[in-house]
Amino acid sequence: MTTNITPDPAAIVPGTVLPEWRVRPTNLQLFRFSAVTWNAHRIHYDQEYARVEGYPNVLVQSHLHGAFLAEALVAWLGQDLLFRELSWRNKHYAVPGDELTVSGTVVAVEREAGEHVFEIDLAEHNQGGTLCAPGRAVVVTGGARR
């Protein structure tokens, strides 16, 4: 996974492009995510079942795609980031070994009481350029937050 240097929030404006964040999910990661979410769907750990369903390998969980979008923002803006909204759609599957790249662009900024509120369009693509998960987030940094 890639990490970034946290930017000055005051310097972030509409049109600011996030540094790309990359992750290569592993079988271990899928196992742990299924375990902690108590998700027993075989598509995430049973390779033979996944192949019968028409996939080349077990699949990255829907929610893990969303979590990767969140992680890209945390890597950029820091652990103290507060999420107000987060959304994504699962458009294409990913399997262990895929290199997933999360990119994003700030589309709106509000400054209120020392807080910086950013609305950000996000996209997760695989190594072939296929869009796996488009998303959007509204996040807050700085100030006294909830």
Place this chain on the structure above:
Amino acid sequence: MTSPIRQCYDAVRETIGQERAERLGRIDSRDVRRFTVAVRGEEPRPEDPVHPLFLTSILHWGTGPGGSGLRPDGLGPDDTHGLPVDEVRVMGAGQEIVVHRRPEPGTVVTIHTSVTDADYRHGRTGELLIVRVRRRFGDDSGADLVTCHETFLAR
């Protein structure tokens, strides 16, 4: 003869607007840290907050059934939020979450679940059922924590 997907659609339509309430239990700090390790691949700091998708990613807060009680795909009967989808293949298609207040370890969580919409399509690739479910997570004082609209596809 009505197809399983169409039967499922008709059954889901009947549930629109009906809300189920359930007490899920207390957020365990160990589970919060494990979630972060699973997502991030590294140990969390003690001060790391609960991940924004922690509440909305967990399929089951109890033990669920033993192996013989699972569907052929591995899901349990309660893993699809009460949707009557026993005979079809179900997959998650995304979420829209709004965080009202960041949950903390130790918080006792309740959930209110309802189907908000269902759509049936029959196209070139076959039948498709699209279901939207709203889940409202709150604490035991009644305050909202997270609202999640999740989309499921069934084929």
